[in-house]
Amino acid sequence: MTLNTAGIFAAVAGLTITGLTIKDIDEIPFTVTDRDCPVMFPAPAGGVQATQAEMMTFGGATERYWEVTRQFRWNYLHAPLGADRYGVFAYHPAMAAKSDAIIEALCELDVAGVDIMTVDLTDFGPVPAPDGTMFHGFGLTMTVREKINP
Amino acid sequence: MAKLTGKNAILLIGGYSLSTYGTSYEVKGPGYDTLDITGFTDGVTNYALGLATAEMSVSLMWDQATNTVTDALKTLGQSTGVTILPEGYSAAGAASLFMQSYNTNFTPAGSPSTVVQAGTIKFVQRDNVRGQGVMSGWALQHGTITNTLTGTDVDDPSGALVTATCAAMLHVWTPTTTDTYVVKVQHSTTAGSGYADLLTFTANGTARAVEVQSAASGTVNRYRRVLATRTGAGAQSFGFTVSFWHG
Numbered sequence: 001m002t003l004n005t006a007g008i009f010a011a012v013a014g015l016t017i018t019g020l021t022i023k024d025i026d027e028i029p030f031t032v033t034d035r036d037c038p039v040m041f042p043a044p045a046g047g048v049q050a051t052q053a054e055m056m057t058f059g060g061a062t063e064r065y066w067e068v069t070r071q072f073r074w075n076y077l078h079a080p081l082g083a084d085r086y087g088v089f090a091y092h093p094a095m096a097a098k099s100d101a102i103i104e105a106l107c108e109l110d111v112a113g114v115d116i117m118t119v120d121l122t123d124f125g126p127v128p129a130p131d132g133t134m135f136h137g138f139g140l141t142m143t144v145r146e147k148i149n150p
Numbered sequence: 151m152a153k154l155t156g157k158n159a160i161l162l163i164g165g166y167s168l169s170t171y172g173t174s175y176e177v178k179g180p181g182y183d184t185l186d187i188t189g190f191t192d193g194v195t196n197y198a199l200g201l202a203t204a205e206m207s208v209s210l211m212w213d214q215a216t217n218t219v220t221d222a223l224k225t226l227g228q229s230t231g232v233t234i235l236p237e238g239y240s241a242a243g244a245a246s247l248f249m250q251s252y253n254t255n256f257t258p259a260g261s262p263s264t265v266v267q268a269g270t271i272k273f274v275q276r277d278n279v280r281g282q283g284v285m286s287g288w289a290l291q292h293g294t295i296t297n298t299l300t301g302t303d304v305d306d307p308s309g310a311l312v313t314a315t316c317a318a319m320l321h322v323w324t325p326t327t328t329d330t331y332v333v334k335v336q337h338s339t340t341a342g343s344g345y346a347d348l349l350t351f352t353a354n355g356t357a358r359a360v361e362v363q364s365a366a367s368g369t370v371n372r373y374r375r376v377l378a379t380r381t382g383a384g385a386q387s388f389g390f391t392v393s394f395w396h397g
Contacts (some may be wrong), residue, residue: 024302032265034364055157056173056211057169057170057171057173057211058157058158058160058169058170059157059158059169059170059172060158060161060169060238063169063170064157064209065170065171067265087285112371115263115284124199146277149170
C-alpha cells in the first residue's frame with residue numbers, strides 16, 4: 001500500500017450530495033459562474049499540505065511501517081458575492097445545510113488504507129474562484145492518515 | 151563510535167522475525183528481586199536479595215496473519231527465546247542481546263485513532279533457571295541462505311581467547327521444506343583457518359525454531375564463526391540468526 005492522493009480526491013469527488021457538484025483533482029475549474037454553484041473543488045493553491053511522515057516500527061528501510069498524516073483541502077463556493085440584493089448572511093442557512101451534508105458524507109467515506117482523522121471547516125465568508133472572482137463559501141480541510149508498508 | 155538511531159533494530163521472538171511490528175523494546179537485567187525481611191522490632195526496613203531476574207519487554211503491533219505476531223505470542227508461559235540486535239545487522243559481529251525466557255502477558259489494545267496493538271510483552275527469567283539472564287554478545291549470522299554457509303570470522307573484543315562459559319541462540323525464521331542444515335558455532339585461534347566445533351544446534355532448519363546451546367567454562371578461542379552445512383539439493387531459502395555470548 002502506498003500513498004493515494006488521486007484515490008482520495010476521486011473518492012470525495014464520487015460522493016453523492018444532493019445539489020452539490022464535487023470536482024476531482026483533474027477537474028479544478030478556472031472560472032466559476034453562478035450556474036456552476038454550489039460547487040466544491042480541491043484548493044487550487046494547496047490541495048494537499050501539512051504532510052508529516054512518521055516512522056512507526058523497526059525493520060529494514062523498505063520494510064518499516066510509516067504513518068503519513070496530511071491535509072486535503074477543498075474550496076466550497078455557494079453563490080457569487082455581491083451579485084444580488086440579498087444580505088451578506090442570506091446564504092448562511094443554505095451553506096450550513098450543505099456543510100452538514102458534506103461533513104456527514106466525509107465521515108462515512110471509506111477509502112482502503114486511509115483513516116480520516118478530522119474534518120474542519122473555515123468560517124463562512126468570501127472565497128475566491130481560481131480566476132479571482134469572489135463567492136460566498138468556505139474552505140474544508142480533511143486530515144487523513146495513510147500507511148506505508150502496513 | 152557514532153551514535154545510532156534505533157530504526158534498524160531486529161527483533162526475533164521464538165523463531166519469528168517481528169522487527170516490522172516492533173515499536174519499542176527495553177532490556178532489564180540482570181537484577182534481583184528484593185525481599186522485605188523487616189522484623190517487628192526493627193527500626194528500619196530491611197531487605198534481602200531474592201531470585202536473580204532478567205527481563206526483556208517488546209512492544210508490538212497486532213497481526214494475526216500466519217507466522218506473525220499472534221502466532222509468536224499466543225502461548226503464554228511457554229519457554230522461548232528472544233534476540234534483539236539493537237543496531238541491526240550489517241555484518242557478523244553486530245551487537246546482540248538475547249535471553250531464554252517465557253512470555254508472561256499478551257495485552258492487545260486499540261482505539262479508533264491508532265493501529266491495533268499487541269501490547270508490551272514481557273519476557274522474564276527468574277533465578278537463571280532458563281539460562282544466563284540477558285546475554286550481551288554478538289550476532290554471528292542473520293540472513294537467508296540457500297546453500298552451505300561458512301560465516302565470517304568474529305574476533306573477540308579482547309583480541310584474545312577467554313576461559314568462560316559460553317552460549318549461543320539460534321532462531322530459524324524461514325524454514326526449509328526438504329533441505330536440512332547442521333548449524334554450528336566454531337572457534338579458532340587463527341583467523342580464517344583451524345576452526346573446531348564449539349556448539350552444535352539440534353534444529354535442522356526444516357521447522358521454525360528457537361534453540362540455545364551452552365557449554366561449561368572452558369577455552370573459547372578468540373575467533374568465532376557460524377558454519378551451516380546443507381544436506382539436500384533443494385536450494386530452498388533458509389533464514390536464520392545465530393548469536394553468541396561468553397561469560
